[in-house]
Amino acid sequence: MKLATIRTADGTAAVRLDGDRAVETGASDVAALLRRPDWRTHATAAEGRTHDVAALDLAPAVTTPGKIFCVGHNYRAHIAEMGREMPSYPSLFAKFANCLLGARDDIVHPAETGQLDWEAELGFVVGAPLRRRAGKEEAAAAIAGYTVVNDISMRDWQWRTPQWLQGKAWQASTPTGPWLVTGDDIDDAADLEIRCEVDGQSMQRSRTSDLLFTPADIAAYLSTFTTLEPGDLILTGTPGGVGAARDPKVFLRPGQVVRTVVEGIGECVNTIVEDKP
Incomplete structure (x- = not known):
């Protein structure tokens, strides 16, 4: 699994990469996502807003x-x-x-x-x-x-x-x-x-x-x-x-x-x- 933190108009967001799509997980960054004990299953199942990977504004991981x-x-x-x-x-x-x-x-x-x-x-x-x-x-x-x-x-x-x-x-x-x-x-x-x-x-x-x-x-x-x-x-x-x-x-x-x-x-x-x- 690949995870990233991106910059959006609403602030930073942790996303899961699915091919050419980045799916928001509901966490503000990857560190915040990892503080969930169920981070792996949560990130796998997340279906938030999606973004084009090629157009991402990447924050630090x-x-x-x-x-x-x-x-x-x-x-x-x-x-x-x-x-x-x-x-x-x-x-x-x-x-x-x-x-x-x-x-x-x-x-x-x-x-x-x-x-x-x-x-x-x-x-x-x-x-x-x-x-x-x-x-x-x-x-x-x-x-x-x-x-x-x-x-x-x-x-x-x-x-x-x-x-x-x-x-x-x-x-x-x-x-x-x-x-x-x-x-x-x-x-x-x-x-x-x-x-x-x-x-x-x-x-x-x-x-x-x-x-x-x-x-x-x-x-x-x-x-x-x-x-x-x-x-x-x-x-x-x-x-x-x-x-x-x-x-x-x-x-x-x-x-x-x-x-x-x-x-x-x-x-x-x-x-x-x-x-x-």
């Missing part, structure tokens, strides 16, 4: 996540290109709901940064409460589905201190979507191609099988210190090929188009635009 966790250094090839040892535990940082963008929204190039970088990522959204010390199987069962994310990063801000938050949590910087795809359609994202293109040039290309910590590993680890709740969004890390690791370094400029693709899920296509305060 979830607009009201209670928490957004991100994992750094999780693809083996990316860890190697950054000159680091394989970690024993996930490296974590956070984002906020106002960081998220839709899959076709423009990305503003902040005037304050000269090092805007791309990071294609597989994201997943929690669909059931996951409490302390969850096992890997329980964690896997709590994942509602998977989505495409680009963790656009301001590298010069990220590296100001050992803590990355200020380079990762800029408002309206993180495309997320276009859909949430349930795991039964994509073998729980175990081995999907993930790639990022800038103006049609391939910058990142890998497979999710290169992840050091799988989505279930990450969810179980997080549940050790906090309760994951329906609608929470988790980013699993980026593969090799980021601009900051190139020689010479390459960063995004206004006018460029970033295309982020995860096989079997979809793509985010975003134009970098000049900051006009």
Whole structure:
């Protein structure tokens, strides 16, 4: 099943995709839908207003996540290109709901940064409460589905201190979507191609099988210190090929188009635009 959050004249709405139709489910966004214990059967049976998929105004896949966790250094090839040892535990940082963008929204190039970088990522959204010390199987069962994310990063801000938050949590910087795809359609994202293109040039290309910590590993680890709740969004890390690791370094400029693709899920296509305060 594919779910999405769309913008309408009446506000946002969670929809189920049926071929070229998008059917409203009655929830304001996918996160709100997932907070229903019966979300799967409710979404399957919903028969609300319909929309042409080709004409959808896509909001972020979830607009009201209670928490957004991100994992750094999780693809083996990316860890190697950054000159680091394989970690024993996930490296974590956070984002906020106002960081998220839709899959076709423009990305503003902040005037304050000269090092805007791309990071294609597989994201997943929690669909059931996951409490302390969850096992890997329980964690896997709590994942509602998977989505495409680009963790656009301001590298010069990220590296100001050992803590990355200020380079990762800029408002309206993180495309997320276009859909949430349930795991039964994509073998729980175990081995999907993930790639990022800038103006049609391939910058990142890998497979999710290169992840050091799988989505279930990450969810179980997080549940050790906090309760994951329906609608929470988790980013699993980026593969090799980021601009900051190139020689010479390459960063995004206004006018460029970033295309982020995860096989079997979809793509985010975003134009970098000049900051006009």
